[in-house]
Structures are given as C-alpha cells and as structure tokens.
Amino acid sequence: MSIKRTTCPFCRNGCESGVSFDGYQYRMEYLADSQVNKGRLCPRGNSANLVIDHPKRLGYPLLDGKEVTWERAIGLIKSWLGAVEPGELAIVYGRGRSGDEIRLVTGFAKALGTQNLVCGHIEPENSFFFRLDQTRDATLDEVRTARAMLLVGDVFSTSPVAAGPIIEARYADRKNRLVVIDSIRTRQAGFAHLFIQTRPGTEVFALMALAALLDNSLAGIDIDKFCGIAGVERKQLEAAAKMLAPGNVGFVGSAMHLGRVSYPRLHSLASQLVAVKAGKPFVGFGEARMPQGLMSFAQLRQAVSDGRIKMMFWLGGLYPYSYPELFPEMGKVQYRVATSIFRPELPLPGLVLPIPSELEKESTTHSYWSEVNRHPVAAPYSGTKSVPWILGRIAQADEIAEQTMIPVSVEEVVKMAGKMAEAGPVEQPEWLLVGEKKAIGIGGFYDAEERISISPTDARKLDVTEENRLVVESPCGKAELAVYITDAVMAGVLSIGVNAHKNRALFPIRTCHGTGETAVPPVGVKVEKSEMMARPAPETAENG
Amino acid sequence: MAKRIVLRLDYCIGCQACEAACRSRFKGEARIRYGRVTETVFVPLACRHCEEPLCVAACPFDVIRRDEKTGFVYQSNFHCVGCRSCVLACPFGVLDTDLLRSISQKCSLCNDRAEGPRCVATCPTGALQFVEEEEVVEKKVGVGFAARLPHRRRP
Numbered sequence: 001m002s003i004k005r006t007t008c009p010f011c012r013n014g015c016e017s018g019v020s021f022d023g024y025q026y027r028m029e030y031l032a033d034s035q036v037n038k039g040r041l042c043p044r045g046n047s048a049n050l051v052i053d054h055p056k057r058l059g060y061p062l063l064d065g066k067e068v069t070w071e072r073a074i075g076l077i078k079s080w081l082g083a084v085e086p087g088e089l090a091i092v093y094g095r096g097r098s099g100d101e102i103r104l105v106t107g108f109a110k111a112l113g114t115q116n117l118v119c120g121h122i123e124p125e126n127s128f129f130f131r132l133d134q135t136r137d138a139t140l141d142e143v144r145t146a147r148a149m150l151l152v153g154d155v156f157s158t159s160p161v162a163a164g165p166i167i168e169a170r171y172a173d174r175k176n177r178l179v180v181i182d183s184i185r186t187r188q189a190g191f192a193h194l195f196i197q198t199r200p201g202t203e204v205f206a207l208m209a210l211a212a213l214l215d216n217s218l219a220g221i222d223i224d225k226f227c228g229i230a231g232v233e234r235k236q237l238e239a240a241a242k243m244l245a246p247g248n249v250g251f252v253g254s255a256m257h258l259g260r261v262s263y264p265r266l267h268s269l270a271s272q273l274v275a276v277k278a279g280k281p282f283v284g285f286g287e288a289r290m291p292q293g294l295m296s297f298a299q300l301r302q303a304v305s306d307g308r309i310k311m312m313f314w315l316g317g318l319y320p321y322s323y324p325e326l327f328p329e330m331g332k333v334q335y336r337v338a339t340s341i342f343r344p345e346l347p348l349p350g351l352v353l354p355i356p357s358e359l360e361k362e363s364t365t366h367s368y369w370s371e372v373n374r375h376p377v378a379a380p381y382s383g384t385k386s387v388p389w390i391l392g393r394i395a396q397a398d399e400i401a402e403q404t405m406i407p408v409s410v411e412e413v414v415k416m417a418g419k420m421a422e423a424g425p426v427e428q429p430e431w432l433l434v435g436e437k438k439a440i441g442i443g444g445f446y447d448a449e450e451r452i453s454i455s456p457t458d459a460r461k462l463d464v465t466e467e468n469r470l471v472v473e474s475p476c477g478k479a480e481l482a483v484y485i486t487d488a489v490m491a492g493v494l495s496i497g498v499n500a501h502k503n504r505a506l507f508p509i510r511t512c513h514g515t516g517e518t519a520v521p522p523v524g525v526k527v528e529k530s531e532m533m534a535r536p537a538p539e540t541a542e543n544g
Numbered sequence: 545m546a547k548r549i550v551l552r553l554d555y556c557i558g559c560q561a562c563e564a565a566c567r568s569r570f571k572g573e574a575r576i577r578y579g580r581v582t583e584t585v586f587v588p589l590a591c592r593h594c595e596e597p598l599c600v601a602a603c604p605f606d607v608i609r610r611d612e613k614t615g616f617v618y619q620s621n622f623h624c625v626g627c628r629s630c631v632l633a634c635p636f637g638v639l640d641t642d643l644l645r646s647i648s649q650k651c652s653l654c655n656d657r658a659e660g661p662r663c664v665a666t667c668p669t670g671a672l673q674f675v676e677e678e679e680v681v682e683k684k685v686g687v688g689f690a691a692r693l694p695h696r697r698r699p
Contacts, residue, residue, distance in 0.1 A: 028568050030665035041666045043564035050568065160559040160668040167555055167669050187558045439559055 003029045004377040007365070009096075009358035010044035011287045011439070013159045014367025017041055019049055019359070019377035026052050026378065036140065036369060042160035042439045051341070051357050052378045058343045058354040059383030065347020070385065073351055074393045080311055080335040081394070086113035088310035090300055090333075094120035095288050096317030096341070098363035098374075099402065101387050102291060105315060107397035109294070116309070117294040120316060122509070122518050124256035124264035125158075125286025131405045132272040132413065138251040138281035140369045144169055148248035150179045150240070150278070152203060152271050153255035156188040157438050158285045162368070166253075167191060177243040181206055183260065183522075184436060184495055185488040194240055199231040200434045200493055200522040201262035206230040206237065207270035208417045213241040214277040220414045222421070229421060246279035255285040258498050259435020259507045262521040263420055263514070269413045276410070283368050291402040297518040298511040304329045311335040315387055318342055339387060355387055356380035419514045428492070429524030433474060435498035435507060449497035452481040457491045459483065462529055469530040472496075474506040474523050480530050494527065546615035546677050549576075549590045549653070549661060550685050555671035562588045562663035562672055569662055575651040576663045577638060588672065589638045590663065591651035593617045599650070602633035608650060615677075619650040 003018040015037035018029030026049035030039035061073035068076075081089070091109045093102055109117040119126065143162075146169045156163040170178045170191060180192035183200040198206045205226040212221040227234045244250070254271035261267050268284060275282035295303075303309050312333045318341050330336070336350030341357050360380045364373055380386070391397060436453075452470055454462075464470065464483050471480050472494065479502060489495050496503045507520045558578070566574045576590040593610075597617045600608045608619040608630055626646035631639045641648050654661040664674040673685055 025571075028565065028662075028666075030659070030662065032659065032665070037668075039665050040668045040670070041561060041565070042559055042668050043561050046561060046564035046568045046666060156557045156559070160557060160561060163557050163559075164669045167557070171554065191557075 006377045007372045007374045008045040011159045012367050013162050014372045015041055015045055015161050017045055037161045040161050044439050048359055052359060056342045057381050058340055059381060062352040064349055077337055077394055084310045089114045090116040090309045091313045092118045092120040094316035096358055097315055098365055102402055103399035104388055106400040108391045111395045111397040115294050118297055118300045119290050119293040121288055121290045122297050123258055124261045126290055127264035127268040128284030128286060128289050129292060129406055130265050130268055130408050132269055132276055133407055133409055134276045135272045136281045138283045142251055142281055146250040147176045148244050148250035150244055150252045152181045154186045154188055155253050155255045155285045158255040160439050179240045179243055196232050196236050200432055202230040204263050204266045204270045206232050207274050210237050210240055211273045211277045213237055220418055244278045251281050253283045253285055257435055257437040258520045259522060263512055264519050265515050265517050266416050269408055273413055304332055307332050309333055314338040354384040356384045431525050431527045432493050432522050433525045434493060434495045434522040436495050437498050440499055449500040449503055450482055451484040453484050453486050453489050453495040455489050455491045456485055459485045464529055467533055469532050471528050471530045473526040476508040477505045479506055547674055548677060550673045550675055550680055552671050555669040557669055559668055561666050561668055565662040565666040573649050575649045591638050592636060598633040599630035602629040604629060618652055621647055624648055
C-alpha cells in the first residue's frame, strides 16, 4: 500500500499530508518527515480523505437539477454564449481555483471579450492581497525563533497547525512575549501575555494607534480618538508597543473572518503598518488569497441587480455559488453556469458542472512560507472534468499572468484610516452579531455552529440559561439557536460560527463607503427569547 | 514498556484535530472525545488504559481485555453486543456507544499503526504526547504553565 504525498489545500500553511488507499477506503497518513508541519494536521486536513469519495460528490452535469450529458451541457453553454453580448457576460472565480487555473480563466475572459472578471472569494482574508510598500514576509524560522509576537484576529482557528511553532516560541523563554488583539476572547487569547479586546469590527483603529505609538513620526493619527473608537485604553496599547519594540525579534500575524471585520482592506494594511513600524516581518493568515479580477464583487452585485448581466460563469469551489443566501439578486441572471465538487442541496436553475477536487489535480500554489506543488492523491472522481477541459471546449484561451500584489503606500493607509474615523465612533446597536470561524472538518463537527455565544450579563438581562434558545433577526435573515454563556464575548455582543451556510446568511454583504470594497461586517440584530427549549425536557413517568 | 497518551494542557488550543483524526480513521466514530470539563477548561478525553480497568470487569462477554505486559486495554468490536456495561462502568466517561452500530467505541491506541496513535501524530501543537510511563514522571510531562497558573487559561 503506497502513500501519496500532497499539500493540504484547506489553508495556506502548506502542510504536507499523505493519503493511502487500501482498495477499500482512503486514509490520512501523517508524514513525520515533513518540514512545515512534522506530520501534524488540523481537523480540516484530517477530513481530506472524506472529500475524495464523499457520498455527496457530483459525478454528472446538472441542468435545472436534472442530469444531462457533457455534450449537451457544452452545447448549451455555446448556444447561451451566442445569445448574449460580451458585456452581458460575467465570469467569477472562487475558492479551489489554483494559480494556473486563474491565469487560464483570465485568458478565457479576454477570449470572450468581457471585462467582467470577478473574484468571488469575498472573505475578508483576501484583502491580504493589498500590500504596504515596506512589508516583508516572515519565514517559518522567524516564527519559530520569535521573541515578540503580535496576533490580530483568531490566527489559531485559521491555521491550527501554524499555532504549533507560535506556542513553542511563546514557551521557549520566560521573557518572550505574545500580544493578541481581537474582539472575542478566543482560546488563542488565553496564551497571550497581553490581550487587548476591542469593540467588534474596530480592530483597525487600535492597530493604527499602536502603529503611531511605535513610531512617533507617523503623522495624522489621533491616538486618543482611535483608542476611543476601538474601546481600548491607551496604556494597554503603550504596553503592547513596549513589548513589540523594534529591538525584539519576532513577527506580526493577522487573520480576518467573515462577520468579524468591518474594513478588510484597512485591517490588512493596518496590521502590516504595525509590522513595518515594529521592524518585524508579517504573515497574513487565511485560507486563500486570490487576485482581485477586473471588476469588484460590489460592482458585480450592482450590475446583476440592475439587470445588466445576462449570463454568469461561477467557477467556484466546494458548492456552486459560495454565498447563495447572500446573493438574492441572482434570479435576474438568465443563463447560469457553475462548477461544483458536491451535489447542491437544492435544485439550482442553470447548469452545474462537476469538477475534480483540489486533491485530484496537479497545481502550484503559494503558502505563507514558500511556493508549493500539490500532487494528485487520487484519480479524478468519475464523471468530473477539469476547469481547463471545460473552458477549452468553449473557447481557445491562453494563460494571462495574474497580478501578484496591489501595493499601497503608508500615506494612503493613514488617509484611509482618517476617513473611516471621521465618520465618528462606529454605531453601537443594542445587540451586535459577530462571526467566529473554526477550522472544522467536513465529517461533522457542526454542533458548535448550532449555538450562539452570549455574555453572562446579557444572559441575566434576557433571563436565559443554556437550556433556552434565542431567536436572532438580522436585516437579511432569522435563526433560532441554543444559548451558550461565555465571558469570551463583551456585553451587547453575540457570536456565532460562520462555517454553516444558514449562519452566514445572517450577515448582509455591504459595500464600504471609504474604499468601495465588499465587506461582511458585524451586524446589528434583534434578539428575543424563544419559547422552545434547547434540549428536550427530561423523560418522566407520564411522558414515558 | 507501557506507553500512554498524555495531554500537555498548556499547549492545547482546542482545535479538535485529535477527534477529527480518529473519526477519519474509524468511519466517523471518534474514540477520543473533546469534553467541556468546566466553563473554562476543554480537554481531549482519551482512554486511560487503567491498571485496574472497570470496563474489563464490567464486560459480560470478556470482549475487553487487558494485556498484562504492556498495560494495553483492548477490545474486539466483532464480539461486542452493545450492552453498554463498559460505558456505565468507565469512571472517566470516555467510552460511548455508536448510534448506528450500537457497539462500544474503545481506544485501541491505533495498534494498526506502527508509529503510534493518530490523534498524537496529528495534534497541531504537540499537546498530545505518546510517551512511556517512566518518562511522564521523570520529565513531568503535562505539568507546566497551566498547572501553575490555571487562572490564565481561557476557553
């Protein structure tokens, strides 16, 4: 029984993993000789074998939810293309598309004569694509030997395997220091020497103030005003600035999650600014980082709701239309073509084409630490066709080099932050809902997503215990969740897991006024106690 | 030499990778669980392979046995009838029955894998260790920051 080596596709840590097949089932193997992860894998990495032969894998094209042949599917796409103008066509790429495939999709858009090429990966972590001029990437050795570390957001949940070297560095010497800035007191915060809890979505202002404290010459930042907006004390940031002083070797890491960050682009740049001012390298932790395309997602939404888009290719990842609940305007698109690994749960209008998973194809990608090659560990799932095969049947296209980074200067960042701060303190509704993202596998683990975290003060205010359920109503959805009382969240703040689609649907997609970017910020909600109990009442002699 | 799974609580980030690795191998049935002990302490719970295992004593069909040489408590799923006696007997609550197959799930220390248990191999931070009993005492494995300053640990 041979072990096939590959690189885990679920985040950008570049963990090496092995998959073996004994003729009956695929199994994960832990490669102790791997340089990056020493054989360690997170829950997502452990579920890679489940993706290969998952019972929900899609093995044939679907037209309006019904099975069709590949010939008919390709024929239909060609006839639909003949019926629309190039300007009425939009091409969206999302998670799961490798660098080579994105280059091909860019060429495909050019061949079809459309400028509507959009990055559909709208998670805030994609904003690490924006880079400060002086930002330097950290190496794994720099993380392992760090003495002063700053983590912004929940890095441990984004890349649990990357937490290994960070914790080892934290314990290596009594004088080593770890600072965490986050709006939720996560488990990661428990490891911190200094934990600074900001108001949800206002981490950027704490970061800008910290940058100004690290470099007194940084003009245009009113430290006290920014501390006020973020809800942190100046002396906390001064202590952090002391720990992170340029003399101490270390790094700055940042992670962003959906429903947690209000200004993704500024968040990315402010984290980098702190790294630059502290004289430290930077790591942007996230699951994927993709080129921005020729049109922004916000512009695409506008074009779709105006009825200017008649046909759409959605070349996405695990499921077609990664954010279906967040995209109600889609009904206005007449012809829809989506790629998918799994069978959609509801019959979707248009075509859904089955594609191989990332573990079944050769690709090259960038991890946090280096460029890595991913090798196939299994043959493509029966009936699937690769994205290059599909695009090749429709039009002849050449690969076009992607943009590697979008550079931004320090002055622009300070100006951007000033503009955001001018709007005054971020509005504080009575209840603010924030998103938490955990690294959970495909084979279950959704229990934690069924509950909503609430502070003990609020639990008393609403007169609820963990036996109760809460009805949460946001501007775009409603959900009923079990109560989980924890002091990890501030009073007035509720948090839910955002891996589950139904939870994500509570967060509306917004367009930032300052930058025009797409963001999924924390949202004000209405909350009330449900009549339903969280668990069934204990059995008694009467009810049996 | 008897080897045991030991948890260094200082290093545990609560990611549940151990449980995922176990599920991934045993068709969705986890034999290591992730328990909420108190409001602020979450720990992976694995079989202790006790010196005097109550599950062995409770099993009416001698399906669970203890290897006196290695101290390894093992079970044959094939002969298990799912009576739940071992589940009720276990003082640590780490045994449970699977709902589908109705047989008890007992940690086998991954005896089909030469390198040791999968949960230990996968642990992203090295919180789970597979070490000999003597080493645990000598090197004080698991006695560290969390033991000294429990109030500093948060969920």
